[in-house]
Amino acid sequence: MLTFNLNYFSNSEYKPTFMLRKTQLLPMMGLLLLFSVLQAQKPMSIVDFLNVPAVGNPHLSPDGSRVAYVFTESDWKANRQIGHIWLVSTEANAASRQLTFSPEGESDPNWSPDGQTLAFLSRRHGNKQNQIFLLPLAGGEGRQLSQHPTGVGSMEWSPDGRFIYFMASEEKTAEQKRREELQDDVYAFDEDYQQRHLWKIEVATGERTRVTSGDFSVLGYDLSPDGQVILHQRGPNPLYDDAPKGEIWIMQADGSNARALTQNAIAEDGPSIAPDNQRFLFTSFANENFDFYYNDKVFVQGTAAGSKAAVPLKDGQFPYEVNRALWSADGKSIFLLTNKGAESQLYQYELQTRQLSQLTNGEHSLSAWDYQPAVNKHVVGINRMDSPGELYLLEPGKPLQQLTRHFADFTATYAITRQEKISWKGQDGVTVEGLLYYPLGYEPGKRYPLVVQTHGGPAASDQFGFSRGFTSYTPVLNAQGYFVLKPNYRGSTGYGDAFLREMVGGYFKQAHLDVMAGIDYLIAQGMVDPDKLVKMGWSAGGHMTNKLITFTDRFKAASSGAGAVNWISMYGQSDVRTYRTPWFGGSPWQKDAPIDVYWNNSPLKDIHKVTTPTLIMVGGADPRVPYPQSQELLRALKSLNVPTHLYIAPREPHGWRELRHRLHKINVELEWFARYALGTTYAREEAPEK
Numbered sequence: 001m002l003t004f005n006l007n008y009f010s011n012s013e014y015k016p017t018f019m020l021r022k023t024q025l026l027p028m029m030g031l032l033l034l035f036s037v038l039q040a041q042k043p044m045s046i047v048d049f050l051n052v053p054a055v056g057n058p059h060l061s062p063d064g065s066r067v068a069y070v071f072t073e074s075d076w077k078a079n080r081q082i083g084h085i086w087l088v089s090t091e092a093n094a095a096s097r098q099l100t101f102s103p104e105g106e107s108d109p110n111w112s113p114d115g116q117t118l119a120f121l122s123r124r125h126g127n128k129q130n131q132i133f134l135l136p137l138a139g140g141e142g143r144q145l146s147q148h149p150t151g152v153g154s155m156e157w158s159p160d161g162r163f164i165y166f167m168a169s170e171e172k173t174a175e176q177k178r179r180e181e182l183q184d185d186v187y188a189f190d191e192d193y194q195q196r197h198l199w200k201i202e203v204a205t206g207e208r209t210r211v212t213s214g215d216f217s218v219l220g221y222d223l224s225p226d227g228q229v230i231l232h233q234r235g236p237n238p239l240y241d242d243a244p245k246g247e248i249w250i251m252q253a254d255g256s257n258a259r260a261l262t263q264n265a266i267a268e269d270g271p272s273i274a275p276d277n278q279r280f281l282f283t284s285f286a287n288e289n290f291d292f293y294y295n296d297k298v299f300v301q302g303t304a305a306g307s308k309a310a311v312p313l314k315d316g317q318f319p320y321e322v323n324r325a326l327w328s329a330d331g332k333s334i335f336l337l338t339n340k341g342a343e344s345q346l347y348q349y350e351l352q353t354r355q356l357s358q359l360t361n362g363e364h365s366l367s368a369w370d371y372q373p374a375v376n377k378h379v380v381g382i383n384r385m386d387s388p389g390e391l392y393l394l395e396p397g398k399p400l401q402q403l404t405r406h407f408a409d410f411t412a413t414y415a416i417t418r419q420e421k422i423s424w425k426g427q428d429g430v431t432v433e434g435l436l437y438y439p440l441g442y443e444p445g446k447r448y449p450l451v452v453q454t455h456g457g458p459a460a461s462d463q464f465g466f467s468r469g470f471t472s473y474t475p476v477l478n479a480q481g482y483f484v485l486k487p488n489y490r491g492s493t494g495y496g497d498a499f500l501r502e503m504v505g506g507y508f509k510q511a512h513l514d515v516m517a518g519i520d521y522l523i524a525q526g527m528v529d530p531d532k533l534v535k536m537g538w539s540a541g542g543h544m545t546n547k548l549i550t551f552t553d554r555f556k557a558a559s560s561g562a563g564a565v566n567w568i569s570m571y572g573q574s575d576v577r578t579y580r581t582p583w584f585g586g587s588p589w590q591k592d593a594p595i596d597v598y599w600n601n602s603p604l605k606d607i608h609k610v611t612t613p614t615l616i617m618v619g620g621a622d623p624r625v626p627y628p629q630s631q632e633l634l635r636a637l638k639s640l641n642v643p644t645h646l647y648i649a650p651r652e653p654h655g656w657r658e659l660r661h662r663l664h665k666i667n668v669e670l671e672w673f674a675r676y677a678l679g680t681t682y683a684r685e686e687a688p689e690k
Helices: 022-040 046-050 176-180 240-245 474-479 497-503 511-524 540-551 566-572 579-583 595-600 603-609 628-641 661-676
Strands: 054-060 066-075 080-089 104-112 117-122 131-136 152-155 165-167 196-202 208-210 217-223 230-237 247-252 268-274 280-284 293-303 321-327 333-339 345-349 356-358 365-372 377-384 387-396 420-424 431-437 447-456 483-488 528-536 555-561 612-618 644-649
Touching: 022 066, 022 474, 046 474, 046 661, 054 080, 054 377, 054 387, 054 528, 066 104, 066 345, 066 387, 080 104, 080 345, 104 152, 131 152, 152 217, 165 217, 208 579, 217 268, 230 528, 247 268, 268 321, 280 644, 293 333, 293 497, 333 365, 333 387, 345 365, 365 387, 365 447, 377 483, 387 447, 420 528, 431 474, 431 511, 447 511, 447 540, 447 661, 474 483, 474 661, 511 528, 511 540, 511 595, 528 540, 528 661, 540 555, 540 603, 566 595, 566 628, 603 628, 628 644
Parallel strands: 196 217, 293 321, 447 483, 447 528, 528 555, 555 612, 612 644
Antiparallel strands: 054 066, 066 080, 104 117, 117 131, 152 165, 165 196, 196 208, 217 230, 230 247, 268 280, 280 293, 321 333, 333 345, 345 356, 365 377, 377 387, 420 431, 431 483
8 A cells, every 4th residue: 555644745845756767657647646636635724624615405306306405605704604505406417506696695495396496595685684585497586585574484385385384583562672772671581582483475475474373482393295284393482491391283284273292391303294194203302201311212193182102213222313303205114314423324214114224324424314205315415524515315225326516626625634433441341432533644653642622412422524613623633733532422422321311410420531531542552642632622512621621630731612610500591401400410499409419510619620721712692601601710710820711702602603703713722732732832824815
């Protein structure tokens, strides 16, 4: 095998020369071509990383001949990522073409039943919020259909093509608007919301009709294939933490004869009605007894009064997480988008025969999925490290067919390193998995610095593929010479209920020990320098950072992104408590509250032990892990004379959206790691010119 050190050819001024005899010329032409390709590859910079586009939200046409999807790119002038709608034929080797071009961007393409029109959402034409637009595919400009007073979303065509259903928040009353104009705008916290309801709009006339009304919110819905009934979720309000109080209802398509189908006190997701209207399915973070905090499972239930939900795939048979489920065209089976820990795959489950078939294979994650029952075809987005999410057509009995080629030059442009799944034993002997990313120019036998990135959730998992965003910029770290380890520690999904529920009754029991065991495994392999360890993470990854800097002094630098430090105060500050209650065995406010469990799992309890220089970052408008948690950490570290800074990004929610904020975060982290872990300097990257 011929191997090359890519760093050797990274200098564009180096021109290899060869003295060749005629008989050597042809064999060496291949080598010269390979050399030229390697010369063209470059390490990925921060801006390169933030500019990697995304392919998503695919929709197969009713006849299965075309796929509409959203292609998203970074726009530094607008300081955000903007998506446009593209179209590709399902014929072999067809070329994609862009359909929409407005500076505001477009999303959510939906086919009319006759396949002649695409509905999409956009803020174009001066709209402050999303409205519905229609684009005739025979030719012509897109026209605005809706002029709803609030933003619209969750579109679905009626089967006859006459109407488009959508969800929208209620308009503020005239009195509310008047008070806001006068700045008489004091509001009641957690009561300052508008209920969300279901509407439909006539395509020919633009006339809107309300379908639901009342003091509740529609959280999701599914129109039956015959257009006669609507399955929907009703919650008391749109607040995230009150989702478990919602239930699934069924009604006629005009909103009449509504009745509840479930009464289980768990949060249901993705309701889908069977083709015969006699059954429906949903997923939930629960077990078959409706006990909370288990890997998401698929539930099937009849629509007749008195029917009970059942879990066809038990944990022992199918220990994975079901992210999404849909009915087959004949209603005899269900398709399952499944998290298997470090990978995600598509399955089909026959309800009568109980036969389970895996439809996709490989070391990848599925970044998108759509199913068209009329032609029994799927389109999936396959995300690999060397190809970040191309779309493929999946037909029964046929090999996958690649549809898009947006990343055809990806590996020719960038030097992308190796990604592999590894496993090790936790402190208690349980097997733990993780993903390892190699530094550019890796040389066996040499030790390298290590950055440990722990995923958010914590009920989630890191998977194969190219990770976007700003929290997991592994290609940039690899280009800087770091190994990157992403451990799927105890509490991760996709490994069975026992693995997930190890956090129940106390967050930091084995999770942090799993991370440390993974580090020790790599050190024992002779790959990692034990004196150059870095820890970073966002959300639950930030919680883990905060724990580990109080647990060990082995990390030379750390970055805590939107991390909790005090679980007692966090319980009241965050917009969600649902998941935290089982961790600690109750609320901190109840009689005989388990305060000791909250406090013993709070990094703040042991903050006096910290010596690791630690950056802290959070969004100024983060409702999930509000910035007072970061303030508590900052005050504590400063009092201990531990090097630290707190960076708050204005306007940003839990996930930062603005490109310059993302660039700032990565720059200051790389600078921090270089200073404290490597003992070197780092030159910050600048944003591209507008």
